[in-house]
Amino acid sequence: MNTENILELNGVSKSYKDFTLQNVSFQLPKGSIMGLVGANGAGKSTTIKSILNLIRRDSGDIKVFGLDNTKHDQEIKERLGIVFDETYFHSVLKPKQINKFMKDIYKTWDEEQFLGFLKKLKIPLDKQIKDFSRGMKMKLSIAAAMSHGADLLILDEPTGGLDPVVRSEILDLFLEFIQDENKGILLSSHIITDLEKIADYITFLDNGKVVLSESKDEILYLYGVLKGSLDDLNRVDKGDIISVHRHRFGFEALVKHADRIRAKYPGMVVDPINIEDMMIFIAKEGQE
């Protein structure tokens, strides 16, 4: 284990009847944010549940803070801030009651910080959660996850279904959290523009497999779409192509090392590609 990694997965596999998470490996260095992306059913939640030890993996190993996640479950959980879809607090509770019982649960609970988050996020202290909007519930869960001195935040779809203003408030909180270089954030999201704003690393899952796990800047710099006629395609080495779509007049291929490919195939064009288009590109190949 590299001590600079706050989270490390090596060859993690998990089979369900109709789905297999296959040999998933990635590393999250300290002081950074990783976005876990992929189409519906790609295996993001299964990966997160494996990290949280909520499901038993079939093989591979997972280290959080350098510790095996099955052998040190309790120790690890105390240092994790976890947010799943919406909220796990009982709907009759009010934030001020949550503050009270969180004080009993976590010896590291920071009441001042929690109340500060609520004020900043305009969450009422004295209202039952059942009367909260989805955005308010999400903000409350995130505030709670960030108020007990957690070193690693793990969030499944924290900005899904929220309006752009609330999303931006939440993204700012994440950026604030990560100012401490010993902390880290892993979040899954379908909102790629959010990840493009805050993520340092992107891990892309497709059909249970890691297609890529690299720094965002590297992805944007290295990858491109090679375009040409169908005749041109015959001249392209198969090893240069990650994924290809043919259409009536030619082809488009996802390639790595765009500069090298541009130089290697002078008559063809290599356009830049953003992360969202890249996801669509790879997902479409699965359907062809």
Ligand SMILES: Nc1ncnc2c1ncn2[C@@H]1O[C@H](COP(=O)(O)OP(=O)(O)OP(=O)(O)O)[C@@H](O)[C@H]1O
């Ligand atoms: N307990 C289970 N038993 C059987 N199959 C399961 C179980 N949990 C998940 N799956 C299957 O595993 C696959 C991956 O699901 P997962 O929830 O990890 O995907 P996801 O990438 O998080 O999707 P989404 O973006 O829709 O949340 C799906 O096909 C799902 O049906």
